[in-house]
Amino acid sequence: MTDSLPMTISTLSRAQRTSIMNLVRRASRSEIMPRFRKLDAADIGEKTSRQDLVTEADRAAEAMIARGLVTLFPNALIIGEENVSVNPEVLDGIPEAELAFTIDPVDGTWNYAHGLSVFGVIISALRFGVPVFGLLYDPVMDDFIVAQDGEGAEMIMPKRRIRRTVSVSAGGAVEDLSGYIGLYNFPKDKQAQLAAVLPRFERAYSIRCTAHEARMFAEGHVDFMISAKLTPWDHAAGALIGKCAGGHVAMLDGSDYRAQTREGYLLAASDAATWGRVRDVLSFLLDAPDETAKA
Incomplete structure (x- = not known):
């Protein structure tokens, strides 16, 4: 376990970022990937429409990640997509929260529920509503793109022990x-x-x-x-x-x-x-x- 983030500091230590990545990987191994292409109809529900789905993997992964973040950062506001769907008032705390985390436990749920391997986990850390840390995880390939405010964006491949900087295109007409x-x-x-x-x-x-x-x-x-x-x-x-x-x-x-x-x-x-x-x-x-x- 890492020390809690001091509420007056807007960045996460490398150890804290590693703890978050490890938490996301554990949630993927235990809650997301074991259910992929194994969901029954009863495991898939609709929220606002047939295009807006939720699965048992969404709920279980969010619960596990939320518990882990509370342990790491006990003073932080936790904003999970599935929790907000039943407790929307949680969103009201974003502008005043010195530290908040958002969780999208299975982004691309429609793809996931229909057996397409284009889905991911998204985590962000916010300071008074301003994103200061971001994580995009691919559970299938087990790799991340992460960034912290004031630093570059990195691709991290834990199994291959590779870290490399990523950058946007040159643009054009x-x-x-x-x-x-x-x-x-x-x-x-x-x-x-x-x-x-x-x-x-x-x-x-x-x-x-x-x-x-x-x-x-x-x-x-x-x-x-x-x-x-x-x-x-x-x-x-x-x-x-x-x-x-x-x-x-x-x-x-x-x-x-x-x-x-x-x-x-x-x-x-x-x-x-x-x-x-x-x-x-x-x-x-x-x-x-x-x-x-x-x-």
Whole structure:
């Protein structure tokens, strides 16, 4: 066990980060991977729709990770996706929390529940809503991308004892860019207009897993990603990791991202110039709904 994080310090020690990674790996070995492709229908439930699923692996892994984080950081606010689904008031504590952790125990649950091996675990540490540590874990390959505020982003492969820095792409002109746009996460009244601009990019698509989309962005395999329906467990870690990997990350209106932000669109791109080009293509998303068109 590591010492608790002093509440006036905004960074985690290397030993604390290692403890968090070990905790996530244990949760994967005991709760996530043993259930993969072995779920019965009774083990899969719907939250808000047929596209928004929860499994026994989500619940069990979150409970194990939450217990471990409380042991390591007894004064921290713990924000787990599944707990928030029944206790939404937990989110109200983010702006005032000197230390908070978010947990997405199985990001890409739809993929996981349908036997696709594109899912991950996302952990972030927050200081007054500002992400200061982020972790994206691939349970299948057993490797991480992690970052801490003020430092670079790293790929860590524990079994191979490899650590290497990752960095975003060089960016470029709009027609040369590829990126992630989850079309159906955007407001219904914007989807047709959004679909119409997708051909302006070299490729724009979604793999239904924020953890892997953020990993691909941080490693420079795609040039941008834009997210709607913001939640802290989905987006805080990736926002920090993208920034630490050299990217430009901000809300589409230019404001800073905070973990308590629920409205608007989070855009990450390889540099400020590329961010601006993507923003210009997607700026219509900031327009107010046309009420006259509905009348």
